Amino acid sequence: MSARGPVLDRFRLLAAVLVVCIHTGPLAGCNAAADFWLCRVFARIAVPFFLMVSGYFLEKDQWRGAERFLKKTLAIYAAAVLLYLPLNLYGGGYHLPEWGKRLFLDGTLYHLWYFPAVLLGVLIARSLSRLGRRAALTAAAGLYLLGLGGDSYYGLVSQFSGPRAFYDATFLLFQHTRNGLFYIPLFLLLGAAGMRWRGRRALAGFLLSLGAMTAEGFILRSLGWQRHDSMYLTLPLCMVFLFSLLLDRNQGTDRRARRLSMLVYLLHPWFIALAGAGQRLPWLAGPLEKNSLLRFAAVLAASLASAWVLDALRPLPVPSRSRAWREIDLSALRHNAQALQALLPERCALMAVLKADAYGHGAPSSARCLWRAGVRDFAVACLSEGIALRKAGVRGTILILGYTPPELVPQLRRWHLTQAVADEDHGHALADQGLPLRVHLALDTGMHRLGIPAEDIAALTRLYARRELRIEGVFSHLCVSDNPELERYTTGQLDRFSAAVDRLRRQGLDPGKLHIQSSYGLLNLPPQPCAYVRAGIVLYGVSSGGGLPRRWPELHPVLSLRARVACVRTLRPGDRAGYGLAFQAERETRLAVLTIGYADGLPRALSQQGGRVLLRGVSCPMAGRMCMDQLLVDVTGVPEVRAGDVATLIGRDGDQEIPAEEVAERCGTITNELLSRLGKRACSYRIVEKKPELLFGPDARILPRGRKMA
Numbered sequence: 013m014s015a016r017g018p019v020l021d022r023f024r025l026l027a028a029v030l031v032v033c034i035h036t037g038p039l040a041g042c043n044a045a046a047d048f049w050l051c052r053v054f055a056r057i058a059v060p061f062f063l064m065v066s067g068y069f070l071e072k073d074q075w076r077g078a079e080r081f082l083k084k085t086l087a088i089y090a091a092a093v094l095l096y097l098p099l100n101l102y103g104g105g106y107h108l109p110e111w112g113k114r115l116f117l118d119g120t121l122y123h124l125w126y127f128p129a130v131l132l133g134v135l136i137a138r139s140l141s142r143l144g145r146r147a148a149l150t151a152a153a154g155l156y157l158l159g160l161g162g163d164s165y166y167g168l169v170s171q172f173s174g175p176r177a178f179y180d181a182t183f184l185l186f187q188h189t190r191n192g193l194f195y196i197p198l199f200l201l202l203g204a205a206g207m208r209w210r211g212r213r214a215l216a217g218f219l220l221s222l223g224a225m226t227a228e229g230f231i232l233r234s235l236g237w238q239r240h241d242s243m244y245l246t247l248p249l250c251m252v253f254l255f256s257l258l259l260d261r262n263q264g265t266d267r268r269a270r271r272l273s274m275l276v277y278l279l280h281p282w283f284i285a286l287a288g289a290g291q292r293l294p295w296l297a298g299p300l301e302k303n304s305l306l307r308f309a310a311v312l313a314a315s316l317a318s319a320w321v322l323d324a325l326r327p328l329p330v331p332s333r334s335r336a337w338r339e340i341d342l343s344a345l346r347h348n349a350q351a352l353q354a355l356l357p358e359r360c361a362l363m364a365v366l367k368a369d370a371y372g373h374g375a376p377s378s379a380r381c382l383w384r385a386g387v388r389d390f391a392v393a394c395l396s397e398g399i400a401l402r403k404a405g406v407r408g409t410i411l412i413l414g415y416t417p418p419e420l421v422p423q424l425r426r427w428h429l430t431q432a433v434a435d436e437d438h439g440h441a442l443a444d445q446g447l448p449l450r451v452h453l454a455l456d457t458g459m460h461r462l463g464i465p466a467e468d469i470a471a472l473t474r475l476y477a478r479r480e481l482r483i484e485g486v487f488s489h490l491c492v493s494d495n496p497e498l499e500r501y502t503t504g505q506l507d508r509f510s511a512a513v514d515r516l517r518r519q520g521l522d523p524g525k526l527h528i529q530s531s532y533g534l535l536n537l538p539p540q541p542c543a544y545v546r547a548g549i550v551l552y553g554v555s556s557g558g559g560l561p562r563r564w565p566e567l568h569p570v571l572s573l574r575a576r577v578a579c580v581r582t583l584r585p586g587d588r589a590g591y592g593l594a595f596q597a598e599r600e601t602r603l604a605v606l607t608i609g610y611a612d613g614l615p616r617a618l619s620q621q622g623g624r625v626l627l628r629g630v631s632c633p634m635a636g637r638m639c640m641d642q643l644l645v646d647v648t649g650v651p652e653v654r655a656g657d658v659a660t661l662i663g664r665d666g667d668q669e670i671p672a673e674e675v676a677e678r679c680g681t682i683t684n685e686l687l688s689r690l691g692k693r694a695c696s697y698r699i700v701e702k703k704p705e706l707l708f709g710p711d712a713r714i715l716p717r718g719r720k721m722a
């Protein structure tokens with residue numbers, strides 16, 4: 013039969029034109045009956061069609077997309093209300109209560125009833141769909157029958173006083189949005205049911221039911237029963253055949269047609285209003301006379317043209333997976349937080365260290381995810397990181413571990429941040445600002461980086477005497493807790509810490525919350541009598557490198573690093589490649605060029621230190637010198653590699669994995685450095701909640717739909 017294509021999307025355009033017909037009555041000037049058929053009968057397929065398409069796609073992922081659909085509809089509705097604000101005000105405005113009713117129940121302008129109604133309709137249809145298909149359809153059909161009485165069959169039911177009162181009340185309450193209850197659920201669920209007949213049968217069914225609907229329409233018209241005419245007894249029948257007909261030929265999508273149809277739908281009332289205004293101009297009045305075909309054509313052409321222009325001006329998205337990107341598996345992060353929390357003694361909480369943009373994992377989204385896992389305390393390195401978290405809406409305590417210049421005390425206070433006191437002078441300088449400030453005192457127990465010497469009880473006492481300092485905690489940092497051979501040094505640090513705390517307590521000074529262990533302190537040492545463990549690197553599911561600590565709960569790596577294959581080329585034996593001609597082919601060699609380089613945060617040395625990538629689940633060695641934006645990979649062993657394939661530089665592909673620890677080790681560093689330096693340029697995040705499956709092919713759906721991070 014005829015060719016397949018994105019007919020569902022293209023039919024939306026026709027449906028939008030039919031809606032314009034309904035509102036302009038193109039044939040009213042020439043033949044009233046023809047106009048009645050076109051606008052009051054045939055064009056009534058338009059809105060049910062939109063609904064059936066929505067229902068069909070919502071059902072496809074078991075209504076999981078309903079939330080997104082509702083949000084999007086709400087956003088479009090909000091934009092539309094604003095768009096028509098001038099018209100509504102010009103049209104006489106209304107009092108506040110009237111506005112409320114219009115906004116929530118009627119959709120502010122006649123054609124916008126669709127938005128509030130569809131919000132209601134989707135909620136109802138989703139609830140009904142939980143009853144199972146048959147029950148849901150029966151219930152929705154019942155609602156539809158009920159609704160008919162207030163629509164095309166009003167003349168019939170209004171002969172009885174009871175029903176009449178019911179429908180009049182409905183009209184009073186929600187003039188148009190009643191459709192959300194009576195009309196929309198049925199079409200959504202019919203679309204969701206996706207019934208199909210073979211092409212011929214569907215066509216015959218459609219034509220027959222359209223004939224029946226025509227007859228029904230004209231009979232009702234002659235009886236004068238119609239209060240409104242969007243619902244017919246035969247309309248659902250007509251729709252299931254039409255939808256089957258279209259669905260049968262549907263293949264692929266035409267997003268542009270989708271956008272244009274929505275824009276035409278949204279914009280055309282403005283042009284109807286303008287045409288109305290045009291009729292007052294003497295030279296336009298004649299040709300534009302109400303309901304003339306020309307008026308319809310002008311409104312349609314103007315709507316289409318402005319839709320086309322707006323669509324052309326729309327910002328084009330750049331997908332995050334187009335070049336080089338990090339994938340952040342938030343379910344792994346949540347798992348790790350819970351696994352670490354399980355190791356903590358009672359009354360000890362996890363303080364999540366989110367410095368350096370959460371070690372390259374994206375601080376705001378990590379913080380939000382950790383919050384959901386029950387984490388309420390966070391640590392960062394500096395003021396700007398703390399402010400960034402607050403701006404992202406992160407609550408709880410945020411401790412700044414590093415130095416903040418004293419004159420920035422107002423900023424610390426404004427953002428409710430807690431400052432670590434780096435040494436005695438820093439503490440006094442902070443206090444000298446004359447403003448109360450929450451602080452934790454850092455004690456130097458042997459690292460000799462930040463902190464007041466733990467033995468210097470006099471200095472500590474002097475700081476406690478400063479009224480401005482609200483000392484809420486005392487902490488220290490271990491510098492060799494990762495090294496079992498230096499365990500005595502670590503024990504010494506712990507002893508000095510607890511001695512200092514004891515001395516404070518004996519002097520009647522409250523040290524507040526104590527903390528001294530970070531990742532390796534937690535996993536290598538016995539539990540400490542502290543309020544917090546400050547965990548950084550292990551939260552992200554990796555060790556720093558080298559050996560594993562004594563205890564190693566099952567942790568999942570959170571970050572993967574991926575890039576695309578830009579092209580593949582073949583070198584003859586003896587050919588050289590790359591800067592410095594550092595690579596030489598010993599045999600015929602296929603080289604893939606990847607879209608990632610040292611400016612994306614990969615150490616440049618990696619490519620000549622045994623660096624490798626995974627392509628189509630196979631490990632391939634890097635070749636030659638890494639460039640700023642690209643690197644070469646020897647893919648001779650994987651002949652299927654193509655441009656557009658996804659390469660994994662850190663993480664899993666199939667049953668192969670390149671751990672971050674391996675990459676760090678090759679470059680003579682630790683994962684902390686490797687990860688926190690990633691992505692200084694184009695590397696954008698994908699936040700995913702599940703493990704990726706299939707990684708190759710430009711069109712491979714490699715990930716479940718994830719949220720993109722700014």
Ligand SMILES: *Cc1c(COP(=O)(O)O)cnc(C)c1O
Nearest residue numbers: 365413489530531546547548549
């Ligand atoms: C970075 C840092 C941490 C976190 O260290 P990890 O080893 O990544 O857990 C804890 N405390 C302080 C003071 C830090 O600077």
